[in-house]
Amino acid sequence: MPAIDVHDLVKRFGDKTVVDHVSMRVEQGEIVGFLGPNGSGKTTTIRLMCGLLTADGGGGEVLGYDLATDALRIKREVGYMTQRFSFYEDLTIAENLSFVARLYELKPAGEYVRRTLDDLGLTSRRNQLAGTLSGGWKQRLALAACIMHEPKLLLLDEPTAGVDSKARRDFWDEIHRLAADGLTVLVSTHYMDEAERCHRISYISYGKMLATGTVDEVVRDAGLTTFIVSGPRLETLAREIAKLPGVEQVAPFGATLHVVGSNAAALSASLRQLEEREGVRVAAGETSLEDVFIQFMADATDNMQ
């Protein structure tokens, strides 16, 4: 039984279709990254899957429970971490956790709270008001609160936004530890390095699922060719290259330019002319996930226009 198996989910707000026939399948124990630009429908899709929103079309099962009829069971067995910190700022860490423990009817509540505080290294701050915590600690508290009832599926909505690198690293270590114990994780993010830490990724744009698979699969399926160009007066060169046929992206990376295009033949033909110039060197490069996403975004904008 897959942890998430939904198909053709549709959600409209007014006449705007925010989620447009999105299907997703996530196996147990997988960490799946959910990517896409701002406003692409990631949050709405996650809310549909944890029963916080009702779908206008499509359906499916989460943890084997039907989305349409078993929303309450799903709520009980899913841990959902909201994008915005949504615990009580006027309660202490321990009070927030004990509120959650009681709400899930965990017995004895005090024992659960103590263990969770210990596991996440929050014991020393247990009596601090949640509102006075820094971003990283708030994130820890939120994660602690949504895994305390030992959910089978964790839905994380941009959990690391505004958190420093060290806290992000710790956070991802924790996620992998939990997944190793059999927990399924769906995590939305903007960060490429985080996407690469996932077993699989799904890319959504303007409510439509554009790509899904491992990072390598997504990069391969995108069918992009990348060259690395170096030479004198890089900025003038970049402007020149952008006008050549077959070139779709030109991005400076340090002393080199990444030149990306979907038509490999046209791209290499264009760049071969450049190679004849003094000091210009062209080498085959590896297409990165970021290149692929930039391409997706550019295509999506074209589609909208």
Add this chain to the structure above:
Amino acid sequence: MNAVFSFARLGAMLIKEFIQMRRDRITFGMMLGVPLMQLVLFGYAINNDPKALPSALVSVSQDHYSRAMVSALETTGYYRFDHVVDSAAEAERLMARGEVVFVVTIPSDFARQVDRGGKAQILIEADATDPSVASGAISTLGTVAQQALTRERGMAAADPEGGLEVVVHRRYNPEGISQYNIVPGLLGVILQMTMVMMTAIALTRERERGTMENLLAMPASPLEIMLGKVLPYLVVGAVQVAVVLSAAKLLFGVPFIGSFTLLLSAVLIFVLALVLLGYTISTVARTQMQAMQLTFFFFLPSLLLSGFMFPYRGMPLWAQWLGEIFPLTHFLRVIRAVMLKGAELPAVAFETGVLGLFIFIYAGIALLRFRRTLD
């Protein structure tokens, strides 16, 4: 697993609400401070028994009976004779301008009538536009005047025939209202103000702070959330009731004739209706600001049409019907009947029942309006 109600989950809501209530110092202070402040302010400002009221004396004769009568009236403390005039017309003008509240007329044949043992009369005209102003002064009048006269004549008071007749004219508004209306009424008004306002922001606060999303993602049922939100305010209400009732007794000496148990039961039902009304408002309002506006939209008409400010019977029929939709109207009837008239349960059963009906109506609307999703 019970999806609709569990005591453990309700407990979770209750504990959380109490902690938040305690942390929010200003609101907590308001909950205790506002009733006391309002009571003292209104209780003293709205004085039902004012003293030293400006009065005019119309007296043509200067005999010792008249002087005795005037000094007797002055010693009651209610009358302060600022004006001594010769003609009734002039006294009339003074009253019309509002310079005096009373005009006391001692007829020229007063002394002669007393000496003859006949029916001596004095006339007191009271400005009764605000009827409660004059009621204290008038109620003490008869006995004071009679005693003064008896002392002056040096004869036994038990003289049925040769009595003194005090003729009272209540001017402008011949029907007076009860003296102790204000303080029991204030209990209802204060409870309404704080209970509805505090609970009206119950859900909007969660929504504005973004905690609603989390609360809905967890397994709390609408019933648990509703009870968890409103029940803590029953405790606050109980404290307010204790404060107001003690003050009513100690500061204002409001008589308390009826059954205390009956009164408290009525208060409990009333408070429950109020907190549920507030909660219903919070299911409608999107922001705390809207909740406040809705509260006041409800508050003012209930104040004006419930019979707290103006006599209910004095309103036109349509306004009386409108007044019936406010819990305060029914509560005022119950509490005035129980506190002042000593009414027993059968006498107030209907009004109490109506209050109970509000509980079900409000709870029903609130539960129907509550959305378990963010749609």
